[in-house]
Amino acid sequence: MKPYLLPALALLPYLTHAQAPTTTAPAPDSYRAAVGVLGSYRTAGLLGEVRATRRLGLKLAAVRQSDGTVAGEYSAAGIGQLTYFLPSRLPWLEPTVGLGGIYSAYHWQQRGGHGTLQDLNVGGSFGANVRFHRRLRTGLLVFGANGFRAGYDEAAGTMRKTGRRLLVLPALTLEVLL
Template sequence: MMSTPFLLLFGLAALPSLGQEAAPSLATYRVRRFSVGVLGTYNGVGVQSDYRFTPRWGVKLAGVQQFGYERAAEYGRAGIGLLTYSLLTNAKVVEPVVGVGAVYSLYHWALAGGSGAVTDLNVGAGFGTNLRFSDRFRTGFNIFAVNGFRAEYQRGDMVVTGRRVVVFPTLTLDFLL
């Protein structure tokens, strides 16, 4: 009868031989430099474009219209610019990506007979995974976080009163050109 330490040593000695065969490399779709698409969150929709200046590094621009405000004349808009990096993977259809950049926000308010706009320029970051179904189409699920602002009505005007991190889960559809 073999002892437990001997079995453990035998098993550990066999481990290096398991990794000797390299996994077959999956063919990847051609890297496309430019894409356009749409995005949607729980409270907004928008358009986006992506330009890759290398196979891994690129820039993403998006414009978003927010909805669901309490008063009919209120709305929010955002312009987003991110420097992106596509992570390496062996999977043909999976494209993980991370990004960091700037966010310009505009909140149009209408209250107590007055109206106006509060604007803000701040930082944002995102990460997610795109699934590539063909050479010219991909869809993705991304998480975007921004250092947003809180606004309150004070002395007849809307003013920024604080900061908060806002997280947006986002679905995307892109057409690769």
């Protein structure tokens, strides 16, 4: 046999599309809960999750947001969502969608007055987590909520809700899986 034929014979199964038996990657370790942080350019918060089943869980977040233009003015929110973990062929990728409630509080401080507007409404999220370690993951979540608009009422000297608007909050996450 010619010596240059040996490498060609070794590659023959790949050249003829015959595949050797493959093994699937082991499923990632399951976890019952996760805790972590989330943030964006104007937002910081804490994030928690409890898994009910392999595909369903409850996600909780506490968020504070400030644009820094008015000292003492900020928004805070508490978010609770039923979360569905979408199937993925990649064991390290976890796409998610969620739907639930959001409590928000807007602390305003203008023209010598201050106060807090509160609201309870519905919100949702979608995103994806990447598990880069057995017990660590990072991801991108986009929260959406039916928020409110606020305007200053000169006659009353206070801030009032003036309408509704879609609020979108993208956030990066880092979580520890328990």
